[in-house]
Amino acid sequence: MTDPSTMHAADIAGSVRDGAISARLVVEAVLARIARVDTAVNAFTDVLPERALTRADAVDAARARGEALGPLAGVPFAVKNLIDIAGLPTRAGSKINRDLAPARRDGALVRRLEAAGAILVGGLNMGEYAYDFTGENVHDGATRNPHDLGRMSGGSSGGSGGAIGAGLVPLALGSDTNGSIRVPSAFCGCFGLKPTYGRLTRAGSFPFVGSLDHLGPMARSVTDLALSYDAMQGPDPDDPVATTRAPDPAMPSLDDGIGDLRIAMAGGYFARGGDNEAFMAVETLAASLGCGRRVEIPEAARARAAAYLITAAEGAALHLDRLRTRAADFDPAVRDRLIAGAMIPAPFVERAQRFRRWYRAAMLDLFREVDIILAPSTPCRAPKSGQVTFELDGVTLPVRANIGVFTQPISFIGLPVVAVPVRVDDGLPLGVQVIAAPWREDLALRVARHLERNGVVSAPHAIL
């Protein structure tokens, strides 16, 4: 029988519903694999065996009673530790937040996944307060890249990427403010969905930049992304920007193929300033989709700069009291950026917000011509752990600030993206962003599923 610890979520749920396997057996196998493998990867900060096994027994008991089980029945999952887990302080990768009172209830998305039958097994490592692209953390240690333990997992959802890439759980939740789902998805070779801004509730999660924060799933199959995404949709008055739109399930059209979708590669800014392999990954996907067209995303460099400013300013405002009283307890790299962010003159930030309005309108115009845009997720493969600079296009640049050059202009206006893992050779994986117009996650997921079905993209877990 297939090892239940590394099965895809859809296969686990099908087997549990059919009675071929019990939820307890799945959870026990996953807990054993975490105990064996995570000493090397360091993806988990909290493992919850008692809670998970109690929940598994409840799923098995419901089946024994003849009750209908949910679409994620028996599926173990874990969440970035900025999402509330009842009974634990929501540390958000920090030392300071460990002094908070334990969360009184789970975050909204945890509750929605468990209502669909899934089983929370733990909390995942992350960059401090999500201000990170590396997956490194001075308090909890770095999450290592499961495909090469000497390299970065990417961040800030590094534990989520590490857990999926290492085959520790089939499903994880991350957050993405400037690329924090898409970067670790690329480095760790997994699929990630950053939905439209406002699509999935963020209630019960620790914020970073309110006007840029998204939550979303990461997995080793597109079907698992879509299944979990559908289970998490729906309005939520507890998140002021959660959409009031009715849920728009992606599963019914997931296997519809690409039909006559208008697909183009992003040119200009997105076709330079990175390693050749990053652009080869995009061209590989485009060729398999029969796409030779390129479009120019207007003023992408300014969009990135504006996102950078807004992030620093909003993040600093959020943390101002902590900077006043506990500055020495921050990760120094985070602290120095936040202090600088607090000092930005207000007109700089207001200008960035006004530019955002223009850029959003320009992008909506572009989506009248195309349905899907392909762009690299990162400018390179995973750098070495602790690496401070890298060379892109012959220019030496700081790693931390520049891993997100291709993700920031996209999340700046909340566009939905499926990050797909691509292998152009025997080396480490790369990622490509499959970008759609607002509220068209279904199209991005369809394209990703088409690529997966044709064997162009896949997310095998690391052999550990």
Added chain:
Amino acid sequence: MAEMPKTEPASGGLDAYIDAASALLGIPLDPAWVAAVGANLTVLQGAAGLVAGFPLPDEAEPAPVFAA
């Protein structure tokens, strides 16, 4: 492309601004942090210059929280 444009520190250097701003904001600043804060502020200044270089009509409203 990838790097923010290089900018010269504000007239008179940023150290005086950082000192004044830390007092205004009530953030006690360890002298050892000033250089790193200044480096970050310089990058942010470059980003602001890039954004400011794009002409916007006076009617362009900010989009702090927006419907995607």
